Amino acid sequence: DQQVKQNSPSLSVQEGRISILNCDYTNSMFDYFLWYKKYPAEGPTFLISISSIKDKNEDGRFTVFLNKSAKHLSLHIVPSQPGDSAVYFCAASGDMGFTGTASKLTFGTGTRLQVTL
Amino acid sequence: SQTIHQWPATLVQPVGSPLSLECTVEGTSNPNLYWYRQAAGRGLQLLFYSVGIGQISSEVPQNLSASRPQDRQFILSSKKLLLSDSGFYLCAWSARGKENRGEQFFGPGTRLTVL
Numbered sequence: 001d002q003q004v005k006q007n008s009p010s011l012s013v014q015e016g017r018i019s020i021l022n023c024d025y026t027n028s029m030f031d032y033f034l035w036y037k038k039y040p041a042e043g044p045t046f047l048i049s050i051s052s053i054k055d056k057n058e059d060g061r062f063t064v065f066l067n068k069s070a071k072h073l074s075l076h077i078v079p080s081q082p083g084d085s086a087v088y089f090c091a092a093s094g095d096m097g098f099t100g101t102a103s104k105l106t107f108g109t110g111t112r113l114q115v116t117l
Numbered sequence: 118s119q120t121i122h123q124w125p126a127t128l129v130q131p132v133g134s135p136l137s138l139e140c141t142v143e144g145t146s147n148p149n150l151y152w153y154r155q156a157a158g159r160g161l162q163l164l165f166y167s168v169g170i171g172q173i174s175s176e177v178p179q180n181l182s183a184s185r186p187q188d189r190q191f192i193l194s195s196k197k198l199l200l201s202d203s204g205f206y207l208c209a210w211s212a213r214g215k216e217n218r219g220e221q222f223f224g225p226g227t228r229l230t231v232l
Contacts, residue, residue, distance in 0.1 A: 006160075032219040043121075043207050043223030044161070051218070089161065093219025105221055109160035 003027045004092050006108035013115050019077040021111050023090030026071060030092035034105070035064060035075045038087045047088075048075070080115045087112045119144035123208050123224035130231055136181075136195040138227050140208030143189065148210040150191040151221060152183055155205040167191060203231045 005024045013019045023033075031052045036044035050057040050064045050073070057064050063076045077084055090108040120143045130136060142148050152164045163176045165183035173183050180199050184192045191208055205228050209221040 034219060036223075041205075041226065041228065043123075043209070043226050046220055046222065049218055049220060091161075091219075104163065104166070105161075105219055106163075107161040 002109075004090055004106045004108040006088075006090055006111050008111050009109070010112040010114070013080045013113065015082060015115055015117050016079045019075075019080045019084065019113055019115070021075040021077075021088050021090075021113065023073050023075075023108055024071060025073075025092050027092070027094070027106075028068075028071070030094045030106075032093040033064070033066060033073050034091045034093065035062075036089040036091060036107075037084075038089060038110070044089055077113075080113075082115050082117065085113055085115045119210070119222065121208060121210055121222060121224040123206075123227055125227060126225065127228045128230070130198050130229065132200055132231055133197045136193070136198050136202070136229070138193040138206055138208075138229075140191040140193075140224055141189055142191075142210045145210065145212065146188060147213055148189065149213065150185060151209040151211070152191065152193050153207040153209065153223075155207065155226075157204070161207065165193070198231045200231050203229055205229075 003026050032049055034049040035047040037047050038044040048059050048062045048064050050066050055066050066073045087110045089110045091105045093105055122141050150167045153161045154164055155161050165175055167173050167185045170185055181195050205226050207226045208224040211221045
């Protein structure tokens with residue numbers, strides 16, 4: 001049962017254009033959503049997050065939109081740059097199944113973004 | 118600032134051999150610690166998490182075990198490796214408390230190939 005889904009395994013975008021990466025989830029108990037960026041043979045690095053009580057969060061070229069009724073979030077990168085080429089993971093956070101103060105992250109399978117010149 | 122270390126970076130092991138991967142965190146205390154595996158073409162799967170010394174929880178039944186002998190040290194082990202244990206292993210930490218928003222910080226990873 002995949003609670004977080006990224007249905008596009010890859011995306012190619014021209015430099016300077018907008019990249020839109022999508023993510024769907026099934027569990028309405030998630031309280032934070034996060035995007036991570038991962039280069040080959042490296043650990044993921046945190047990009048941006050959004051609380052479930054908001055519908056938009058912006059940080060420089062990166063904006064995350066949350067549509068709770070559709071259980072859908074998206075990451076917009078504007079303008080896209082060649083250095084943005086990486087695998088992007090969507091993740092959802094909640095206290096389900098954890099005791100104490102830890103939160104579990106459930107990851108999607110990732111979308112490989114390639115920004116072309 | 119906080120840093121997280123993992124070693125080795127790459128490992129090739131025969132089937133049936135033991136495994137020990139180590140992860141240490143610097144610059145923070147009482148972190149929550151996690152072990153993930155990324156199999157080829159797959160997402161990140163949570164294997165183990167720990168909220169304190171000696172406290173380990175397993176997410177999926179498997180051929181692996183984890184231990185936390187010190188506050189900032191997390192070890193992933195196996196007595197006998199299987200071919201299916203091949204993958205990219207990632208250690209991560211997060212701060213205590215709900216203010217962390219679920220954000221986790223990942224190490225550089227270990228590429229394990231079982232032959």
